Each structure stands twice: as C-alpha cells, then as structure tokens.
Amino acid sequence: MIEFKLPSLGSDMDEGTLLEWKVGVGDTVKKGQVMAIVDTTKAAVDVESWQEGTVHQLIAEVGQKMPVGTVMALLLESGEKPAPGGAPGVGAGATAITAAPMARRMVSPAARKHAEEKGVDLDSITGTGPRGAVTLQDVEAAAAKQPSTLPAAPAAPVPKAADRAADMRKTIAAAMSRSKREIPHYYVAEDIPLARALAWLQAANAQRSMAERLLPAALLLKAVALALKRYPELNGYWRDGAFVPVAAINLGVAISLRQGGLIAPALLHADGKPLTLLMQELTDLVKRTRAGSLKSSEMNEATITVTNLGDQGSQAVFGVITPPQVALVGFGRVAERPWAENGGLKVLPVVTASLSADHRVSDGHRGALFLLELNDRLQRPEELDQ
Amino acid sequence: MTDAEIRAVALATLLSIAPEVEADELRGDRPLRSQVDLDSMDWLNFLLGLHEKLKVEIPEADYARLITLDDVVAYLHNKLGAG
Known part of the structure; x- marks a missing residue:
C-alpha cells in the first residue's frame, strides 16, 4: 500500500x-x-x-x-x-x-477584493484570464449585471484578502527567521560587464518575433545554471546535519506577487535548456505564479534560488537563503557604469551579481570563484544558447 | 484611431497585466513603469499585448523611447498612421 x-x-x-x-x-x-x-x-x-x-x-x-x-x-x-x-x-x-468537489478559483487579488466589495459571487463568474483566472474586468462585468439594490457587502469577507496577505507575511517571516537563525551566511559580490551579452541579445532579438524575444533574465539564469555545474557545493540541501548535493539544477526563481509577498518556484533542469525554451518556461512560470497555479514539483524541488531585481531594482541585492537550500544568487539592476579596463575608462552596462551561501557547506573563496565563473559564462553569450 | 482610442487600448492592456491599477490616477506624462511597478516581463507582456491588439510591430530598439503613457500613445499613433 x-x-x-x-x-x-x-x-x-x-x-x-x-x-x-x-x-x-x-x-x-x-x-x-x-x-x-x-x-x-x-x-x-x-x-x-x-x-x-x-x-x-x-x-x-x-x-x-x-x-x-x-x-x-x-x-x-x-x-x-x-x-x-x-x-x-x-x-x-x-x-x-x-x-461536490470544491472548484479552485484562480482569481487575481484585485478581482477578489473587488468581488468582496461589490458582493459578487466569484463562483458565478467565468474567468477570461490565463487558465481561466478571474480578472478585475470579469468581476466588473458581473457587478454591472447585478441589481443596483444589492445589500451592502458583508463585513466578514473583507478582511480575507488582508488575512491571506498577513498569512503569507507570517510564512515568509518564519522561513527567513529560521534561515538567519540556522544558516551562517557569507556574502560575496562581483560586478559583471554585460556589453557582450546584451549586444548578443539585441542581435538575437532582432531576428525574433515580439512573442519570442528574450529578456536578459534568461541569460542570467542560464549562466547561473551552467556555472553551478562546476560548483556543486552550492546546489543542494542541508539535511540532518550534512550537505546533500543534488545532480539536477533546479533554479528557484523569486517572483514577486502584485499584492505583495513572493514565491520562488523552480525552473527545472535549467542547465540543459536552450534559451528559447528557458524563456518560455520562465514566462509561463511567472504567469502561473501570479494566477496562483503551480505544481508541487515546482514548489519543492528548487536546489538554489535566484533573485533578480531587474531594471527597476537597486544596484545590488544580498539575499536570505531559502532552507534547506545552501545558496542564493542575486542580481541587481543592469545599469551603465564607468568601467576601467586595460588602463582605459569606458561606460558599459554592468550588473552586480552576489552570492549568499551557507558557510557550513562552502567557503568564501569557492563562492568568489563561482561568481568569476558566472562572469566568464556571461562573456560568451552564444554558448548559453545550447 | 484617435489618441483617445489608442490610450483606451493601452490602459486596457495595462489593466490586464496590473489589475490593481487605478487608471484615473495614472499621470500620462510620468514614467509608466515607476507608477505601475512593472517588471521587465510585465513590460514585455504589455508591449506584446499592444502588438496583438493593434497589429503594430514594436522593435526592441524602440523600447527606450517608450517611457510615459503619452510616449506610448504618440508612438502608436505614428505607427498606425492615424490622423
């Protein structure tokens, strides 16, 4: 059995x-x-x-x-x-x-809040969003069809969205507190010039339709996955007082939710996927994460987390490791910066990559070498697309 | 299409990505992404949505010109050849 x-x-x-x-x-x-x-x-x-x-x-x-x-x-x-x-x-x-199995309702947070305010029954709405998710427009359309003499929205459901947000905050607080309590973090960082990578990306995107264009994030993720192959001590779990390496490279991608909070589902086997596929999977993962539709394997199989602040973020981020993982890679905003090279000074797009790692498993020297490997991979962008 | 019609399409596309946005509070002359907190993937999806609705090709090289909602409307107006 x-x-x-x-x-x-x-x-x-x-x-x-x-x-x-x-x-x-x-x-x-x-x-x-x-x-x-x-x-x-x-x-x-x-x-x-x-x-x-x-x-x-x-x-x-x-x-x-x-x-x-x-x-x-x-x-x-x-x-x-x-x-x-x-x-x-x-x-x-x-x-x-x-x-009567309870149907899952994929509902955007704004739609749920609006439905509660308007007293609209979500179960009566057919969603038109991704995978049938109920959107704000769906709720507005349903609300418009309701009689204008609706009773005032019940008081009780209103705090639900707030409760959920508070629950998520508590969950994140518990995990991050545990991480900082149990994991002796160390941090290293490296400024990585991205001129070559972005030039390659621009040329590649010029040949692609709008729907198939790649974001710099796809290159960064693939470079992390490939660099990890040489630094297996950063990819795995700390369990029962010992490090357990994992052969598969499953990148937990930190995705912020519009209503606050974040989830880091996994891009499975990221090292073996060409950039087009990786980008497709990343797009799908972000969509499903925000629509609230993830698979258990995506939730529990990440072997390392990558957080990418993107072009709206700060210059650098030093993340908190997600236990039982033993490392986290952070990317700040890609921005033009002065860059000294061969005795000269020029302006280049640069990203600061950081590594937060578990000192029980690896040392700063190895962590620094990993970032150099990551840098090296990003200087050969054409090799990332394999 | 008139500018008002183009703006309405742009706002509808934006709302499908960021449903919490209060369209009335958006300033057309301020950077859109900082007002709405759109990450690079949201931005790509926004432009893709405009492309699909208006059948306008937006080369990546033009992304840098699209900062405010007014920029987006003017750019699309130009592309559509609207008078």
Whole structure:
C-alpha cells in the first residue's frame, strides 16, 4: 500500500488545505499525475503523485487543513490486492468529495477584493484570464449585471484578502527567521560587464518575433545554471546535519506577487535548456505564479534560488537563503557604469551579481570563484544558447 | 484611431497585466513603469499585448523611447498612421 502524503511545498509551508481531488477511487495514477489541489498561504498548488498505483482510499476531506506529512490517500501498488474487509473508498468527507468537489478559483487579488466589495459571487463568474483566472474586468462585468439594490457587502469577507496577505507575511517571516537563525551566511559580490551579452541579445532579438524575444533574465539564469555545474557545493540541501548535493539544477526563481509577498518556484533542469525554451518556461512560470497555479514539483524541488531585481531594482541585492537550500544568487539592476579596463575608462552596462551561501557547506573563496565563473559564462553569450 | 482610442487600448492592456491599477490616477506624462511597478516581463507582456491588439510591430530598439503613457500613445499613433 502506498501512502500519498501532503508533501512540503517549500520550506516555508507546514500545512495546507485540500481544495479538490483530481482523482477518484479506482483511478490508475501515473508518476507525475496531479492528484489534488492544495491551498497554501502562498498559492493553490497542483500536488503530483511520485508513484504509480491505483487509488484505494481518499482519506483527506475537501476543505480539510492538514500538516505536511499527513496521509491524504492510499494507493495500491501494481498487482496489489486490498486487504480483505478493508473498506475502499473515501474518508469521512466522502459525500463532499464525490458530490461536490470544491472548484479552485484562480482569481487575481484585485478581482477578489473587488468581488468582496461589490458582493459578487466569484463562483458565478467565468474567468477570461490565463487558465481561466478571474480578472478585475470579469468581476466588473458581473457587478454591472447585478441589481443596483444589492445589500451592502458583508463585513466578514473583507478582511480575507488582508488575512491571506498577513498569512503569507507570517510564512515568509518564519522561513527567513529560521534561515538567519540556522544558516551562517557569507556574502560575496562581483560586478559583471554585460556589453557582450546584451549586444548578443539585441542581435538575437532582432531576428525574433515580439512573442519570442528574450529578456536578459534568461541569460542570467542560464549562466547561473551552467556555472553551478562546476560548483556543486552550492546546489543542494542541508539535511540532518550534512550537505546533500543534488545532480539536477533546479533554479528557484523569486517572483514577486502584485499584492505583495513572493514565491520562488523552480525552473527545472535549467542547465540543459536552450534559451528559447528557458524563456518560455520562465514566462509561463511567472504567469502561473501570479494566477496562483503551480505544481508541487515546482514548489519543492528548487536546489538554489535566484533573485533578480531587474531594471527597476537597486544596484545590488544580498539575499536570505531559502532552507534547506545552501545558496542564493542575486542580481541587481543592469545599469551603465564607468568601467576601467586595460588602463582605459569606458561606460558599459554592468550588473552586480552576489552570492549568499551557507558557510557550513562552502567557503568564501569557492563562492568568489563561482561568481568569476558566472562572469566568464556571461562573456560568451552564444554558448548559453545550447 | 484617435489618441483617445489608442490610450483606451493601452490602459486596457495595462489593466490586464496590473489589475490593481487605478487608471484615473495614472499621470500620462510620468514614467509608466515607476507608477505601475512593472517588471521587465510585465513590460514585455504589455508591449506584446499592444502588438496583438493593434497589429503594430514594436522593435526592441524602440523600447527606450517608450517611457510615459503619452510616449506610448504618440508612438502608436505614428505607427498606425492615424490622423
């Protein structure tokens, strides 16, 4: 019998609420198939199965809040017969699960707030946003159709959005406090000239349609992924008092949410993807993160985090490591700066790259070498597109 | 298309990316991205949205000219050949 447990969906998540079962009793489940949708303080997450089997019993009830590690369902292994007398089926929440699964509503925060203010029932709206997300315009259209004599919006739901934001703040606070309490951080930084990389990017984009253009972020992410191959001590987890390296390079990309807070879902196997694919996946990841639709593998498989302040940010960022990871790479704003080279002075686009790393696992010298490797990779942009 | 129509399309596109924006509070002569907090991907999606709605090609080399909402409207006006 296989126990399907609520996985950790990031170090900062210790519980979740079951929103919907995506499988029923008797269904055959493949590896990677979405079993359930679970709401965390940060997002609604598609929880995937990591084993094959046949659903024998759904234990968790829709609407149930449970800690990480809770057995949500039982699966029969291939060829396995259920124990005699054992009642397959569902737990106490059987009726709710089979009769009326709670539909996940992907709703933009502004739309949710507006719906609460206008007393609009979100379940009555068909979303027109990404993957059916309900947008502000959808709510406005629905509100316009409502009778003008609507009763005042109920007082209770209004704090919900605020509660959710407060919950997310608490979750981030807990994870970051733990990080700073447990991880002895060290920091190194390197100014990296980007003239070559941006010239290559400009030439590449000139050949592409608008929809296929690359952002500098794609180059930075790929360069990080490739540089990590030579510095495996920065890619992995600190578990049970020891470092566990991970072969796959899964970059957790810090994505800020418009309503505040951030999530760092993973771009899986970033080192092996050409830039076009990496850019497509990054675009999709940002879209789904902001629409609240992520997969469990994206939430719990990042092996290192990259935070990129972009062109609206500060010159440099020194991040807090996301446990159990052991490093974080930060990029500040790309800006023109004076650059001394070969006895001369010129003006170049430059980015400050930083590394925050766990001193239990690596030392500043290795961290500095990693940044030099990153610099080197970015001076050969054409090789990043492989 | 008139400037007002172009501005309406631009605002609708912006709202689809940043739904929290209060269109009435936007200053057309101030940098758009700092008023709305658009990151580079939001900006790309904004321009892509304009491209799809108005069938206007916006070369990357022109991005630097598009700072304010007024800049965007004037640029699109030019591209559309509107009188």
